[in-house]
Amino acid sequence: MSHFQDIEEPNDDSNTEIDDSELDENEDVFAGPEKNLMPELPLEQEVSENDTRSAIEKFAQNFAQVYPSSGPALCMGPLDEAMNHSLFDRAERRPLLLYLHRNNTPSTHLFCKNVLCNSEIINYIESNYLVWAWDCTRDANYQRTSKPRRNPKFVHRNQRIIDLMNRYEEGRLPLTEYFDKISQTIGKKSQ
Missing domain, CATH: 3.40.30.10 (Glutaredoxin)
Structure with a gap:
């Protein structure tokens, strides 16, 4: 008993035409909006x-x-x-x-x-x-x-978190200790 189904062999008819209406239907599958969703906020201005x-x-x-x-x-x-x-x-x-x-x-x-x-x-x-x-x-x-760490407001409000992030990125703080210290810092700020 065969476990494979017979697959029809494609014919070698070189005159096979593709219906262009099918292509138009799927033409915009990946196309997104032409305009940006948000205006540009230039870096040189506050x-x-x-x-x-x-x-x-x-x-x-x-x-x-x-x-x-x-x-x-x-x-x-x-x-x-x-x-x-x-x-x-x-x-x-x-x-x-x-x-x-x-x-x-x-x-x-x-x-x-x-x-x-x-x-x-x-x-x-x-x-x-x-x-x-x-x-x-x-x-x-x-x-x-x-x-975001360059943002003065973020830096002022979250200096302890930024210090921990920098120590982790430099490899001076293991991941588990990083998360423990972040949790402790957040807990202190919310009290």
Whole structure:
């Protein structure tokens, strides 16, 4: 008894035509929005908290226009504010989920459409996380998120955490000790 099914051999008919309408139907599978979801915030100018809020609000508006849903609710303030809310708010303390969007990667559009707009995933994320989003498509916006430890407000409010992060990155602090010390620091700040 054979466990293999007979597979039809393709014919060698070189006159086989492909219906172009099928190609057009799938043409935009990886295509994302042509415009960026957030305006560029140039590095050479100071950006206020209101500028950041406006940029994130614009991100949320543009996301809702491009994708089938608005996605999870976002923290609308600057990153350091979202981090502090995530770490030190006794009533709402939850992990912070950072969503860094980049238009020019093919998988971004599929991820947004199929994952971030899925109602079950939205409900799970909103129940368990605080979400902060940023469009890193433009280089200046990417640079603003790549080194949050350079942000004076973040440094002032979180110096102990930054010191621990630096010691871990330099290899002077084992991972388990790193997490223990971060937890202790967070516990002291929230009391």
